[in-house]
Amino acid sequence: MITLVSILRKSFANGARMGAVDVTGNAMARPRRAPPSADRPAVASITSVAARAGVSIATVSRIVNGIANKAGPETVERVQRAIAELGYRPLSVGRALRRKESRLVALLAANLGNPAMAAIAASAETALREAGYVMVLCDTHDRPELQDEYLLEMRAQLVRGIILLGAVPSTHLERFVQQGEPLLFVNRRSPFAGTAPFVGVDNALAGAEVADLFLSRGIHDIAVVHGSLKSSATAERLEGFAQRLAGAGIRLPKSRRLTAPLLDHLAIGYAAAGRLVAPGPVPRGIFCLSDLIAYGVHKRLLEAGVRVPGDSLVVGFDDNPLNNWLAPWLSSVRVPYASFGAAIVEAFDGIWSGATSRHVELPHELVLREP
Amino acid sequence: MITLVSILRKSFANGARMGAVDVTGNAMARPRRAPPSADRPAVASITSVAARAGVSIATVSRIVNGIANKAGPETVERVQRAIAELGYRPLSVGRALRRKESRLVALLAANLGNPAMAAIAASAETALREAGYVMVLCDTHDRPELQDEYLLEMRAQLVRGIILLGAVPSTHLERFVQQGEPLLFVNRRSPFAGTAPFVGVDNALAGAEVADLFLSRGIHDIAVVHGSLKSSATAERLEGFAQRLAGAGIRLPKSRRLTAPLLDHLAIGYAAAGRLVAPGPVPRGIFCLSDLIAYGVHKRLLEAGVRVPGDSLVVGFDDNPLNNWLAPWLSSVRVPYASFGAAIVEAFDGIWSGATSRHVELPHELVLREP
DNA sequence: TCTTGTTGGGCAAACGTTTACCTCGGAAGA
DNA sequence: TCTTCCGAGGTAAACGTTTGCCCAACAAGA
Incomplete structure (x- = not known):
């Protein structure tokens, strides 16, 4: 049995399919022995509440769920007292089932x-x-x-x-x-x-705004460093950026679109920047499609003696709150992460009430830091 | 009903108790109307699998759970095929109930x-x-x-x-x-x-090691900046630190134990450092009981023209992985966050098998950074 | 007075699982 | 040949809820 369990765990871990039991992805994580829960006091159920209040469980359920016109005031009062005394709280699994x-x-x-x-x-x-x-x-x-x-x-x-x-x-x-x-x-x-349904910022527009920033500064020697283009966010940022540049007559050659076959954005930035400093000169504007990439780029530039933003204006994306404290050299597109939660709930409200497709677009803001 | 629901939501949000229904903390978050799930295809249940395989649900359950000696090989085969064809996966709530x-x-x-x-x-x-x-x-x-x-x-x-x-x-x-x-x-x-049961590092020892670092450098003018002492982690770090200093004949007066009545550690660090630079001179060693506090301290020091670690050696706690990239000036006690997960699972294994009290102590490491 | 409607509340089914218990064969041992 | 045991599998109860349906009592309108 020990062996069985460990096999199951392993297979669940890597998502493999290796037998009848695992096909359904269950049966793992069962306690080897019964947990010592016998000493824990029994938790109150709807039955115990009903008994104590002298009503049926149906009445308790209706009161708990606020169904009106199904119980007299004194009954409600009695049931409420029983609930309070027993510390009853409906079991989610019963309800969910x-x-x-x-x-x-x-x-x-x-x-x-x-x-x-x-x-x-x-x-x-x-x-x-x-x-x-x-x-x-x-x-x-x-x-x-x-x-x-x-x-x-x-x-x-x-x-x-x-x-x-x-x-x-x-x-x-x-x-x-x-x-x-x-x-x-x-x-x-x-x-x-x-x-x-989708919640997010207008990545293409944000990319374009970064391009505008470079253009307004007369920066025409530009590079972009990005992660996997499989991510629509990355692709849209790059697209919006390149398109706006193209509109100003500036093209972004392959040699100025850098990435690295790595997962970690920090490492991608560092590696890509290495290919920027080696031949030189370093572009006067570098758009990093995430803050993490920007951190990696910055470190490499620093090692090469390039001053940021003096010699090269580095712009990130996300605007990590720590930037104010640790990266005063980094301009970045601020994504309002704190308001994603509300937007997500709003989107779900739409989904659940049957809206065909609920989109929420959140505002971004280009934050400039030049100490 | 709309009103009721919104009241309930609000009260759940702030944890208030305002009526029978809310006492049990339920009844909120019910869809205003039935969700449009009718179009979604029905999900396979154990009954459908049993029907398709021509066995009882008990047999399906036993096979799914790997109970041996309760089904012949050809039955197992038939059931497995049914499971695969229907894409059956046991419903967690049924099982949990x-x-x-x-x-x-x-x-x-x-x-x-x-x-x-x-x-x-x-x-x-x-x-x-x-x-x-x-x-x-x-x-x-x-x-x-x-x-x-x-x-x-x-x-x-x-x-x-x-x-x-x-x-x-x-x-x-x-x-x-x-x-x-x-x-x-x-x-x-x-x-x-x-x-x-507890999982964590030896905070007192780590604090003492930071003290040792200062002492070995001949740094005797020392301050500590901390958050709420209600946290045992904070208290232990401070205790271990102060005790080791005391052992070397150095006491840490009230004026060198700084905090601020704020929640945000960044702000605490910034505010506390303000009280350090104002009267001057700035201590040559500052132990910040979290990295965030160190970031705040550093910013304030920088504004005052104090060089870190040249003029003042700042030591943090946690060692945020970003430190390598963004805070090369910060020495810090590295807490092995990546291995907390395994330790947590290990501790739970102990708890679930009835061990009286399972403690896991994880190793820390003082990381020095002096560019 | 009779119908109709409303309020208050109980009964029981159902949701999807797991598992104790039962039954039926067949095989092995006495 | 008669027990005894084991393998294979089914029946039904139970977990805690919610809710459709029923019923009694009572009030209001005809």
Whole structure:
């Protein structure tokens, strides 16, 4: 049995399919022995409340749920007292099973190591709680199989909605979209056809505004450093940026569009900047498509003796709150992460009430820092 | 009804108690109308699998759960095929209701805005998933009522365990501790009597090591800047630090123990440093009990023309991974956040198998940065 | 007085699982 | 040949809720 359990755990971990039991992704994480819960006092149930108040469980349920005209004032009073005395609180699983719907909302984030995603997660949690929901957090590590595993698991949890913060194309995601599961895409749009609900900033416009900044300063020698273009956010930023430059007669050659085959944005920035300083001269304007990339670029520039923003104006994206404290040299497009939570709840309200496709566009702002 | 719902939402949000219905903290977050889920295809249940395989649901259940010797090979084969064809996955709520235990584990964090807590959350999520659990994330914002509300809600969700990442004293927390609920304290110890399971670093030792660093450099003019001493982590760090200094004959007067009545560590650091630069001279060694505090201190010092670490050696705590990129001037006690997840799972394994009190102490490391 | 409608409340089904208990064969041991 | 045991599988109860349906009592309108 020990062996069985450990095999199951392993297979769940990597999403492999290796047998009947694992096909359904369950049976793992069962306690080896019964947990020592016997000593814990029994938690009050609707039955105990009903007994103590001398009514049926139906009446308790109706009072708890505020169904009017189904109980007299003195009955309500009695039941309320019983509830208070027993410390009763309805069990979510019983309720969810009956209603076929829980109060859980899942957030599938591509990479929680990214401060921007962590900030969105924090904001979402607060807003969801205020709206009465409970948030489940999942880190897909940008891996399609893991994302699929989470999607299936969340459906099995009867979650009310799923937030995809940085979705990656995957089999089941496409299926979920088609089947009309309550999905909300944040930051990155749905990678599939059709228009799925989305919350985020106008990335193309923001990119264009950065281009405007460079142009207004007379900076024409420009480079851009970016992560994977599979992300719609990245692609749109780059597109808006390049297009605006093109409109001013400035083209952005391949040699000025840099990236690196790495996952970590910090490392991408550092590596890409290496290819900028080596041949030289360093471009007078560098647009980094995330703050993390900008940090990496900056470090490499510093090592090469390039002053920022004096010699080269570096512009990031996200505007990490720490920038004010640690990166006074970095201009950046501020994304209002603190207001993502409210926007997410608003979008879900739309989804749940049957709106065909709910889009929320949040305002961004180019923050200039030149010490 | 609209009014009722909005009242309930509000009251749930601030944890107030204002009527029968709200006493149980439910009834909010119900959809105004039925969600348009009718178009979604029905999800397979154990009944449909049983029907398709021509067996009883008991047999399906046993096969799914890997109970041996209860089904012949060809039956298993038939059931597995049915499961695969229907895409069946057991509904968690049904299972949880029956077993009186879910696969949910809750993480109650004091402040997700703090990068250190966010890092622990990310690490915990990954480790829990690998062990087969699903993580619920809650931000208590260091508020006791909110923490209580979460505790109650999580019990109603039948969570398998609750991680308190930065617990604050509260009524129900004390009750939960007494009742033997599966709680795990991380970073901050239980604020109540008795020894509750704990995961964290040896804060006192780390504090002492920072003192040693100062002493070995001949730095005797020292200050410490800290946040709330209600946090056991903060208190222990300070205690270990001061004690080691005292052992070397150096005392730390009140005027060299600085804080500010603020929540934000960045602001605390900035404000406290203001009181350091004003009278002058600035101490040659400043121990900041978190990296965020160090960032705030550094900014203020910089404004005053103090060079770090040249004029004053600033030491932080946590060692945010960004320090390598953004704060090359900051030495810091590295806390191994990436390994917290595994430690948390290990601790829970102990708790669930009935160990009286499971403690995991993680190694820290003083990282020196002097560019 | 009879109908009709409303209020107050109980009964029982249903949601999807797990599992204790039962039954039926067949095989092995006495 | 008669027990005994084991494998294979079904039946039904139970977990905690919600809710459709029923019914009694009472009030108002005809």
